[in-house]
Amino acid sequence: MAEGSARLLAAAFRALGIDADVTPPSDARTLELGSRHTGGDECFPAKVTVGDFMKVLEQRGADASRTVFFMPSADGPCRFGQYATYMRRVLDTNGYRDVKILSPTCGDGYVGLNELARPFLRTAWRAAVAGDILYKLLLMVRPYEVVAGSTDRVYAECVALLCGTIERAPIEAGAQWRTLSKSLVACRDTFRSVEIRRDSGRPLVGIVGEIFCRLNAFSNNDLVRRLEEYGAEAWISDFSEWIWYSNSEETRMLKLRKQRLSAQTVSAWLRNRIQRRDEERLLALFREDFAGREEPHVEEVLEAARPYLPAEGAIGEMVLNVGKAVCFARRGADGIIDISPFTCMNGVVSEAIYPRVSADLGGIPIRSLYFDGTQTDLELDLGIFVEMARGRRLKRRLAAAM
Numbered sequence: 356m357a358e359g360s361a362r363l364l365a366a367a368f369r370a371l372g373i374d375a376d377v378t379p380p381s382d383a384r385t386l387e388l389g390s391r392h393t394g395g396d397e398c399f400p401a402k403v404t405v406g407d408f409m410k411v412l413e414q415r416g417a418d419a420s421r422t423v424f425f426m427p428s429a430d431g432p433c434r435f436g437q438y439a440t441y442m443r444r445v446l447d448t449n450g451y452r453d454v455k456i457l458s459p460t461c462g463d464g465y466v467g468l469n470e471l472a473r474p475f476l477r478t479a480w481r482a483a484v485a486g487d488i489l490y491k492l493l494l495m496v497r498p499y500e501v502v503a504g505s506t507d508r509v510y511a512e513c514v515a516l517l518c519g520t521i522e523r524a525p526i527e528a529g530a531q532w533r534t535l536s537k538s539l540v541a542c543r544d545t546f547r548s549v550e551i552r553r554d555s556g557r558p559l560v561g562i563v564g565e566i567f568c569r570l571n572a573f574s575n576n577d578l579v580r581r582l583e584e585y586g587a588e589a590w591i592s593d594f595s596e597w598i599w600y601s602n603s604e605e606t607r608m609l610k611l612r613k614q615r616l617s618a619q620t621v622s623a624w625l626r627n628r629i630q631r632r633d634e635e636r637l638l639a640l641f642r643e644d645f646a647g648r649e650e651p652h653v654e655e656v657l658e659a660a661r662p663y664l665p666a667e668g669a670i671g672e673m674v675l676n677v678g679k680a681v682c683f684a685r686r687g688a689d690g691i692i693d694i695s696p697f698t699c700m701n702g703v704v705s706e707a708i709y710p711r712v713s714a715d716l717g718g719i720p721i722r723s724l725y726f727d728g729t730q731t732d733l734e735l736d737l738g739i740f741v742e743m744a745r746g747r748r749l750k751r752r753l754a755a756a757m
């Protein structure tokens with residue numbers, strides 16, 4: 356999750372009376388501890404999350420019996436499903452047997468949160484959608500701000516406001532909606548008050564890739580900000596995309612197991628409907644702001660991926676990345692960047708497919724960038740990429756004018 360979104364999720368836990376907080380910002384110590392407690396074969400996100408968790412235990416002098424780490428899990432072809440198990444081993448071998456790990460999985464739509472599931476899932480979902488909205492506003496406004504730093508300030512203020520709202524609002528769905536929507540409207544108006552100067556020549560770069568590395572600025576060397584410095588605007592795949600994908604996979608698997616009328620199917624259907632309605636209502640408050648930048652539904656993303664990676668045959672983020680790259684291009688992106696951790700299985704598969712995707716989309720530049728915490732040549736890569744995207748934008752504008 357983006358930093359602000361993670362804060363909102365922690366607020367959703369606090370709304371239920373759980374003393375939750377985000378891990379402190381990742382830094383050199385994170386990598387040091389991550390390297391010490393991993394073997395070197397793990398994916399980069401594993402190293403960062405292990406490092407961040409160990410840093411929490413180190414910094415707080417750790418009351419292990421009161422510490423629970425939240426580490427969701429997932430099915431699929433990659434190593435993410437092993438993170439919680441791996442973390443358990445690291446904790447045990449370092450004498451932290453009392454520290455617990457809360458690890459719901461996407462295989463059942465994250466209902467494994469037990470008695471927390473119902474109130475938490477709805478509050479957390481609203482927090483996640485609100486987090487995506489704020490992040491999207493940040494990325495749409497910041498490249499055009501007149502006063503440097505003004506959009507970051509507004510974003511930080513809005514995150515703080517929404518955290519307070521989510522934490523203090525009643526858990527009852529109707530009352531929570533009324534309070535949250537009021538705060539979101541206040542955030543929307545604050546973003547609208549940021550002084551901007553539009554520049555139609557700025558290329559729009561769609562960003563896809565592995566969810567952690569894509570949204571965690573520390574892990575991707577703050578790539579979005581660097582793109583903006585090179586004169587581009589970023590449109591990044593949001594966090595909710597993964598939840599929609601998990602829901603759709605759950606439904607697909609239930610059908611495959613011929614459980615169309617089971618209690619689990621009904622509950623999955625209901626959850627889907629409620630989440631869709633919540634999302635639509637929250638987004639409706641920003642209809643004007645996001646006009647022309649609407650996110651594609653997961654069904655559209657999976658259909659767009661179908662010629663390359665049919666969702667019934669390939670699963671996980673590779674399908675989303677390829678499908679979303681196509682959707683971004685159709686919605687006017689001038690270039691696509693795939694952010695993946697070094698050796699990420701999803702990233703490697705997607706990269707192999709992108710040349711065909713690019714050719715099918717009229718030669719749109721698509722670049723895969725891998726991160727392992729030691730990236731050195733990013734400046735050159737980005738400079739060239741943004742120039743290619745700018746060239747494509749210019750060509751399209753000229754063609755439209757003729």
Ligand code: SF4
Nearest residue numbers: 398433434435699700
């Ligand atoms: S998506 Fe990539 S980086 Fe993430 S766990 Fe899977 S293989 Fe590793």
